[in-house]
Amino acid sequence: MSKYYKITFLFTGLLILFYKPIKELYDDIIINPILSKIESNIAIDLIFIITVFFIIRKIYLNFINRSYISKHQWLFSIIVISFYCYIRFYQNYDFFGFTFFNSFKYFDVLLFYFLISPLNSILSAFYKKKIIIENTDHLFDDSPIKSENEDALDRNYKAQRISDEIFQSKTNEAIGFGITGEWGSGKTSFLNLLKREIDNKNSEKDFIIIDFNPWLNLGVESIIQDFFDTIQQSLRPYSEDVYREIKEYSNSLLNISKSNVADSLKDILGFSLKKNISSDFKSLNSLLKSLNKRIIIFIDDFDRLQSNEIFEILKLIRNTAGFDNFVYVVAFDKTYLNESLKNLNIPNPKSFSEKIFLKEEHLIPVTQSQIKEFIKATLISKIESKKEEIESYFGDNYSIFRTESNDIPLNHLRDAKRFLNSFVNDYLQIKDEVIFEDFFLLKLLKFKFYDIYILLFLHKDKFLNNRGQYYGNGGSRYHLKNRYENDNNSNFRIRFREYKNSTLGKFMLDQLNYNEENVLKVGKIMNTLFEINDYQRRNHLSIVFEKNYHKYFKDNLKIEDLSEVEFNTALSSDFETIKSKLEEWKNKKVLDLVKYRFYELNLDEIDSKEEYEKIVKAIFYFSNIEVTSSFYGFHFIGYDNTTLQNFLSNRDNKVSDKFYNNTQEFKNFILSILNNSKSPYLFESDFLNHVIDGNFNAEDFILSEDEIKELLTKYLRDYLNSSDELSNKVWVLFHNCKTITRELNAQHQRVDIYNYFDGVQELLIDFMKKDLDNFLLTFIEGMPFRGSSQYDNLVGVSHGIKNNIFGSFDAFEDWLNDINENDLAKPTLFKEEFLEFFVKCKGVNFNKVDFEFKFQPAIDKLKLLER
Known part of the structure; x- marks a missing residue:
């Protein structure tokens, strides 16, 4: 029963019990000196008429908005209406009525206000919202599982084993069990399975299960308060003495913690309590034993707390709430816990946590095979019309999901569920215009590497190439652009061996700062989409054909x-x-x-x-x-x-x-x-x-x-x-x-x-005289990660001078030496230094050399290449 019900029943009971003295007091203070002096008039009529209007408006808005009416609102309204009717019709009060209709009293308007809740419920009963029978909800619930039937990872056997260990434990002090695993590994789901197994075994009601979630609190003091409040309320049905004793004990702790929490965090062994607290602990511990029950406390979301809050929970488990018949089952990320203790300057944090937990059960991360089977089963259940295509795609030999390759960009079931929520509805809207395989891969890319997806969406021509080949009904086909396609020494037919040598792969490394691992993951998807050589495998609806490409981005x-x-x-x-x-x-x-x-x-x-x-x-x-x-x-x-x-x-x-x-x-x-x-x-x-x-x-x-x-x-x-x-x-x-x-x-x-077309190189060469120094700056090439080692500080001359503009380095050198500075649009400040640099490069057959520029724009350009 909530506190609102308790308060309502308390005041109702007091009103009934002390009705006569309350009525006499009300008459002496309110009725006789004030209300008895009021007379009906038009002004008061108008005030109450306006009040009636707002009450009717309130009823209308509640009805339109389908406002929720709680049982307590109903109860409170009925009690008020009953009291008013009793006083109105069975007591000797002379109520003032409206001047134009005396039978309708002013106070009846207030009664009308308390009719809002009942009237709303009655009106809503005549206007029930249509229930849509067809289930169009394709979102996958990411809430933790609650039963064995939902156990996609087959972990229930482990829950059975741990529940047996809890039942068989006979120690004379508090026991801590740690359920450890990485984020998204299913710790909360496992706790639910464990609770279910304990509940099945608890036929004699020897165990009391309590859930405590410290993440709902806002600080150390709040956690302590909420912890003991939770224990107190859970154990109250078993003993009022325990209820009161826990209340006193928690109050004593909180009084100390207000001044000592900061100090206690500095000392690893700072669990010592004042003598009176120790006495309270022993007294409460003895009282709890008298219940003759084991109390199992499940603590979840432990690894979402701040370092000092985590330490406070450990103190509760180890000492301040380490009662003999308590069993703690705590789910956490071990790495995060150790880092949190390390942040508090606690030496050997790993050993410290092992003193708290008698046993730690590590949940093995979900395997790629399990993710694959989960996604496959879910998709088939939600897109039955494409069952054959989905089953074909998720075949055992399909490379993107080979479990030994460790390349799936979905790391755990939470990732898989979130991906499915973004994929299913999008696919259903367009399933007959695309092929499942390509759409699935593209949406994987969108889910895990959105910036790469958006590049393909907005700037396809920068990263994909269409060479005009025609493949039957599909038409021209896209390929990944080769990063070397602009070099005279390359050939389109000589494709890159590694994805990182494609234009997009190079862009990811140089411009987006992707690490090698993620480049490989993106590369696997991109190569599967665009670099398969067996053209006969490509359905005419594939993304590789230009006529289909844009359909895949409609969502x-x-x-x-x-x-x-x-x-x-x-x-x-x-x-x-x-x-x-x-x-x-x-x-x-x-x-x-x-x-x-x-x-x-x-x-x-x-x-x-x-x-x-x-x-x-x-x-x-x-x-x-x-x-x-x-x-x-x-x-x-x-x-x-x-x-x-x-x-x-x-x-x-x-x-x-x-x-x-x-x-x-x-x-x-x-x-x-x-x-x-x-x-x-x-x-x-x-x-x-x-x-x-x-x-x-x-x-x-x-x-x-x-x-x-x-x-x-x-x-x-x-x-x-x-x-x-x-x-x-x-x-x-x-x-x-x-x-x-x-x-x-x-x-x-x-x-x-x-x-190059006839005359265009001459046009550019003539234009170089307008801005010579900036052209010379573009002809300087540094190492891509300049500064990481002595060899990365080398600089060279761009071969584009020879290949694209002058035809040879000698022709460029002659032109630069022959320039009449009077022909330049603005004076050159860099020509002589650049010539010195050029001659040095020429001496080593135009390989890169070690050269220190003095021209500030050249220094600035090379500075930008540093890591």
């Missing part, structure tokens, strides 16, 4: 933020209206969703040339919108190059025949868009480079190779003419002005050769 978009109606309405408007709408969507931060809406547009669903041209112009306008993200900072929203190329593809004249009189008319439209693009031309340059860089097919694209080269050269020339300083944009536009050919090298290997 990452808040569809409700941009309805289908809103998007289609905007698209049916004129181009200027679409531009305004795009700016509005930019402010609402839903451009990523807009991009995916564009990706889903189908050429077959477009009916006219005007509509097609409007959409194409909208895509180019959209792609050039400037946005800011937390990861990449300021950048253009961009667009998927392959998707756009397919949308503009005129293979078999499918666009020109449908919308135009001839191919030239279609070409003129595309040229008008590309020629009228605005500086810095980055999106258009990237797109055209994508078209011509290994993907070009005269039948696929409306522009010829020469026309594309001319446009790319124009973008570079126009930007260089309008700019005075070197920036990353210069390098992007320059490197986009090249094509790839494959040739045999001296070792008879096919390698990629990059051929």
Whole structure:
């Protein structure tokens, strides 16, 4: 019975028992001198009418909100109403009524207030909420298990053994059992199994089970108070004497702890109590023995406490509450416990804890095989229609779940449950548009390595490559980009042997500071998704095919933020209206969703040339919108190059025949868009480079190779003419002005050769005179982790000078020596020092050398490379 019931019954009983003297006192103090002098009038009528209005409003709101009415509210309301009715109709009081209706008394309004609870319950009975029969809840409960039937880890046998040991223990002092395990290893679930086993054996009621959770408290004193309050309430049914004695003992402890807690933490053996406390302990210990019962106290969430709180619990177990018939079962992470004791400067913390616990039972971490079987069984139970596909994926030979590889990125069942909660509902929304295997792996990546997932979502072209190969119904297929693809000595067909040598793997190591272990885990998923050579294994719905890629990320978009109606309405408007709408969507931060809406547009669903041209112009306008993200900072929203190329593809004249009189008319439209693009031309340059860089097919694209080269050269020339300083944009536009050919090298290997368009290198060389020192700075290359050893301090000259710009180091040296400083846009402060450095590198065949720069920007650049 709660304290509210107790208080209500106490005051009701006192009111009945002392009704007559209370009534006389009420008459003398309230009725005769005050209330008897009041007369009914319009002003009082108005006050009580307003009160009635607010009471009715309260009833209405409670009904609308389905407010919960507790049994105590019912009881209290009935008691008040009963007392009022008794006084109103059976006592000789003259109640004042409303002036317009005297039978309705002012105090009846107060009675009406206490009718709120009963009226709400009665009204709610006539309006029951519809119960949805179909179970659509696919969330997996992460609460601890409570029965043997839920024991997925087969630990109940161990719970039976420990319960036997507890029953058989016959020591004359308190016993401590430690249940140890890492976070998420299922300690709470194991405690529940152990309680169940003890309860099954406790037929003679010789044991009293008590649960204590110290994590609910806010400090040492609160823990002590709550501990003894919990013991006190649990043992009260067995002895009122024990109840009172525990109360006195805990009060004595708390009085001491207020002044001595800090001091006690300094001394390992600081368990000594004052003489009167020791006497109280012995007295209580003797009284507890007289119960003739063993008291088992389960303590969970022990390893969520602070160091001083953990120490206080250990003191309770070992001394201040170490009563002879007490058995403590405590679940904790042993490593965390030892670290906490170490933080308190306690020597040999491991040995110290072993003195507290007679036995420690370590829960073996969940195995990868158990995680696999748990996920498999859960998915089949929740997605029965895909049972065959799920069973096939989780076959014993599937590499991502081979137990000996130790590469599963889910470490325990809590991880598995949380992953399932994020996976199941997402998969059910799209299960017929994707294949289970790819979606599962991608969502594993999202769950454990979200930053890598978001890179694939927002910046696919930076890390995946589409070489234009065509594989039946699937279409062009994506691969992981090779980090060496831009080197003249590499070949796309010579794939990287290790994931860390892919562009994404290198980015993880150098930019995101991933450790080798996690790079390997991500690599296993990425290689399985994108690097399997057996193309026949890939279902036509696989993520590797460009037409499917974006489907796999739909769950990452808040569809409700941009309805289908809103998007289609905007698209049916004129181009200027679409531009305004795009700016509005930019402010609402839903451009990523807009991009995916564009990706889903189908050429077959477009009916006219005007509509097609409007959409194409909208895509180019959209792609050039400037946005800011937390990861990449300021950048253009961009667009998927392959998707756009397919949308503009005129293979078999499918666009020109449908919308135009001839191919030239279609070409003129595309040229008008590309020629009228605005500086810095980055999106258009990237797109055209994508078209011509290994993907070009005269039948696929409306522009010829020469026309594309001319446009790319124009973008570079126009930007260089309008700019005075070197920036990353210069390098992007320059490197986009090249094509790839494959040739045999001296070792008879096919390698990629990059051929820059005629005249573009001369454009860049001429532009170097505008900002020479910054160009020279870019030609300095340091070690990636400079400063870790003497060899990592070496610096060298970029081979891009030879490979990409001048054709040879000698040509560059001659050009630099021949520069007339009067031709430079601004004086050079670095040329002579750089030449000295260059000559030194030349003397060792352009390997890296030890060189101390004096030019401060060079020093700053190398400083950034240090660990």
